[in-house]
Amino acid sequence: MARFLISRLAQSVVLLLGVSIVGFMLMHLAPGGPLALYTLNPTVTAQDIERIKVQFGLDQPAYIQYLKWASGMATGNWGYSFFGGQQVREIVLDRVPATLLLMGSALALALVIGVTIGIVSAVRRNSIFDYASAIASMLALSLPTFWFGLLAIFVFAQTLGWLPAGGMVSTGGGGFIDRIEHLVLPVVVLALVLVAQWSRYTRSSMLEILDQDFMRTARSKGIASSRVLLNHGLRAALVPLVTLAGLQLPLLVGGALVAETVFSWPGMGLLFLSALSTRDYPVLMAILMVGAFVVILGNLLADIVVAFVDPRVKLGHD
Amino acid sequence: MIEGTLDIAPIAAPARASAVKRLMRHRLAVAALIVLAVLVIGSAGAPWLAPFDPEELDIANRYAAPFTGAHILGTDDLGRDVLTRLMYAGQISLSVGIAAMLVTVVIGFSIGAFAAYYSGWIGTLLMRLTDIMLCFPSVFLLLFVAAFVTPSLTSMSLMIGLTCWMEIARIVYSQILVLKSADFIAAAQMVGAPSWRIILRQILPNTLSPVLVAATLNTANAILLESYISFLGYGIQPPAASWGNMLTNAQSDFQVDPWLAVFPGIAITLAVSSFNFLGDGLRDALDPKIRDR
Amino acid sequence: MNEPDTASSLLDVRGLEVSFGRAKAVDGISFDVRRGETLGLVGESGCGKSTTALALMRLLRDVRLGGEARLDGVDLLDLDEDSMRARRGADIAMIFQDPGTALHPMIRVGDQIVETLNAHIKLSRDEAHRRAVDLLRQVGIAAPEERFFAYPHEMSGGMCQRAMIAIAMACSPRLLIADEPTTALDVTVQAQILDLLRELTGGLGMGVILITHDLGVVAGMTDRVAVMYAGVIVETAPTTALFANPAHPYTRGLLHSIPKLDGGWDEPVPTIPGSVQGAMELSGCRFVPRCPRASEACKAVPALREIAEEHFVACWNAP
DSSP: OHHHHHHHHHHHHHHHHHHHHHHHHHHHHSTTGGGHHHHTOTTSOHHHHHHHHHHTTTTSOHHHHHHHHHHHHHHTOOOBOTTTOOBHHHHHHHHHHHHHHHHHHHHHHHHHHHHHHHHHHHHTTTSHHHHHHHHHHHHHHHSOHHHHHHHHIIIIIIISOSSOSSSSSOTTOOOHHHHHHHHHHHHHHHHHHHHHHHHHHHHHHHHHHHTSHHHHHHHHTTOOHHHIIIIIIIHHHHHHHHHHHHHHHHHHHHHHHHHHHHHTOOSHHHHHHHHHHTTOHHHHHHHHHHHHHHHHHHHHHHHHHHHHHOHHHHTTOO | OEEEOOSSOOOSOOHHHHHHHHHHHHHHHHHHHHHHHHHHHHHHTHHHHOSSOTTOOOGGGTTOOTTSSSOTTOBOTTOOBHHHHHHHHHHHHHHHHHHHHHHHHHHHHHHHHHHHHTTTHHHHHHHHHHHHHHHSOHHHHHHHHHTTSOOOHHHHHHHHHHHHOHHHHHHHHHHHHHHHTOHHHHHHHHHTOOHHHHIIIIIHHHHHHHHHHHHHHHHHHHHHHHHHHHHHTSSSOTTSOOTTGGGTTHHHHHHHOTHHHHHHHHHHHHHHHHHHHHHHHHHHHHOTTOSOO | OOOOOGGGEEEEEEEEEEEETTEEEEEEEEEEEETTOEEEEEOOTTSSHHHHHHHHTTOOSSEEEEEEEEETTEEGGGSOHHHHHHHBTTTEEEEOSOHHHHSOTTSOHHHHHHHHHHHHSOOOHHHHHHHHHHHHHHTTOSSHHHHTTOOGGGSOHHHHHHHHHHHHHTTOOSEEEEESTTTTSOHHHHHHHHHHHHHHHHHHTOEEEEEESOHHHHHHHOSEEEEEETTEEEEEEEHHHHHHSOOSHHHHHHHHTSOOTTSOTTSOOOOOOSOSTTGGGOSSOTTGGGOTTOOGGGGSOOOOEEEETTEEEOOSSOO
8 A cells, every 4th residue: 555655646746747847848938938028018128138037047048947946846935926026935825725715615516416416317317317417417518617607697696686796705804604605606606517527427437337246236135225326336436436536626727717717716716817917927837836736636635545445456456 | 017127226228218318319419410500500601691790880779689670689889780790700719619629639649649559658758748738727728828829710729729639649549559459450460451451440440439529529628718718818809709709898798788798608508518419429329338328 | 737836835936027128038937946945047148047037036127027926925026125125135145147246346245244134134243243254154265254354356256256155145045046156167166166055055945046057067956957948948857857858859959969078079069050049039939940849839839738747848849
């Protein structure tokens, strides 16, 4: 087990390194280079640009810049914002909790609803419920999230006035209820796509499991149906589902960006957009890395959970 | 006769249920094709089919409500006919979707096939690259690149394509690996079939179906991505219209004329869901192992 | 047809029909199993023997059942799901063909036995644990206390099958159905498992339905045999009588197709010409296309008739 953990951890670190290299290359391949904000600005003189270059260490060869930047990222020195000069680490980490709250709540909601729908669909396959939820899922997956969010705001915030139109908390501060009210719409909008995906994943996973021999054996023992379904069926279906959850993380992070846009939710996504408009590279890079880090960490955790649940993996069997 | 139905514990495939399901799926896929045909014809044939000129302003009549008067879907803030704009915007949105899909297929297939064929350090490196790219949320990557590149139809298609090829690469890679060691390939080799013939006759057809399904679903995804990027202002720039950038002012539009924000969204949803249903139907139709999913 | 002695009949099946949609997998079969006897159910793949077993256990889905199957007088086919579930594992149990896939890969073997016990008998945790270990010992698994905590993939095929037998026997069922219990195992292990089955069931006076396509297994293990073809029973007889005087052309074909040790090296192995495809659609006797004895009379479906003591054949032209 320890060997498995160590090898997975090593893989993750290598992946993170690869991600950092690719990310760094992207930054420097972009037209205008890292100083696009300045070089594309006609009022900035060539001398100023030279000065800025030296100041930010951009006159040095690419690989040295990479090493400096990468080692900085690893040790907590994420550089300074091009647009204001504050510590990038502070700016970014400040926004992470909000994004995590949004992602976490949406995922939790989606899991509960989606997995249940999936199980029922699998058990009552080819029923009206099954068809209806399949079609509904497809439609939900086809809705542009940002558009759905706008519609939701229009209906629930502007027309009906039940919920706030955006932000995380009312101006002037608010209590627990206020925060929940602000959380509802973004979470529901983000969760819609997730529910659709999870119900489909669960359904196909359960269908495969229900066909397996050990389910028939479980039935033949005369134990209760619910026990057969959950203890035998879901337990086996969980393994591929957890792996899928890990693979779905990039979509979750991307979806959070969209939701934050529409609801003015003060998270990493919104920060990314404002940094984009000012070409604030250090911030952009840091957010990209944090996003990738979350994905890699999530996949690692998923693999560990699978190793715990499935005894065949722990001992190195296939 | 006694009914003996239990909710868990399946045995032999009941032929009736699977045929019904297949038909149902096929009907949905057929409906999706019809919807797509309507959308494509409406967009491609816009110069001839559209009721108005897309640039024609009718300031006196701005923010006209739909289903009343000459403008079926109403007019926008400058008095331009919404239906006409939707049709012309469809040209862009659908083209970007399809072009991006082609890019993903070309890149994905090349990388996947290359990696599988020359397995060894090249193959591993290519697949590691694929893994790395998969760690980036594609929206982030796309925005990052889109902000620095002058947006146009071609650049959008390329950018979306460059951020979405990974899934196809993986599919192609695993398919070819499996096929390489498959018994029927070995049989073909033993009979003396030349490599190119094996590739053409055996390997290609077997990789084609999952790629086809993935490509269809990629088109759906590409349309969604384009609409989001354009909505944010980093994609197709006005005055050229795409369904996405028609929604850019949606938030403020909601106060004045909510309909302006509704129709482009419906158009996007129709196009995307059609591709999704089509892809799903293709998956069922092309997989011989599906019984009654 | 003489009525079997219902007093000692454990399982009495009359006119069992199993239909999936329009296809009838089992078309009106009747047989009985007595206390303490092992009935062999023989036939080639697809003849409906496994389907019969699953129908008796009521484990089939999307199916229409007809006829009756009385276990000690109670019609299993007529029970509601809860009543049937109470009987599964406790009164009637089943072991399956592939032990490797029949056990849940993520639950410890001992726990899978305890599960069966807890479903039917009220026991404390310790008591259930002890009984499970005891069962493992009875089925011949060495070091049962440790093996209790093993997972199926850590055990060999033979050991897994023993564990399955332990699960099936846990509540001392009256009737055991063994569906090709040794087909997936090595030959040497096969003999061990069969011996184990004989020993365990004999001691308890259990009725056993042994489903197999292997006539060798039938010869060694069964008291009576029922031969199935294309969803119907074509012959039933005490085992020795069946092997000595096979009456139905199909049975004769089966027995003749077993290669003999004392046969010539260059003699071709006899086969039954044709295949079972399309047999279900035939009116009249289903074996006609492959039967060397087919005649005009065979256009009518033959019923089982007694040709010797306890020996029934469904054929106009036998013996």
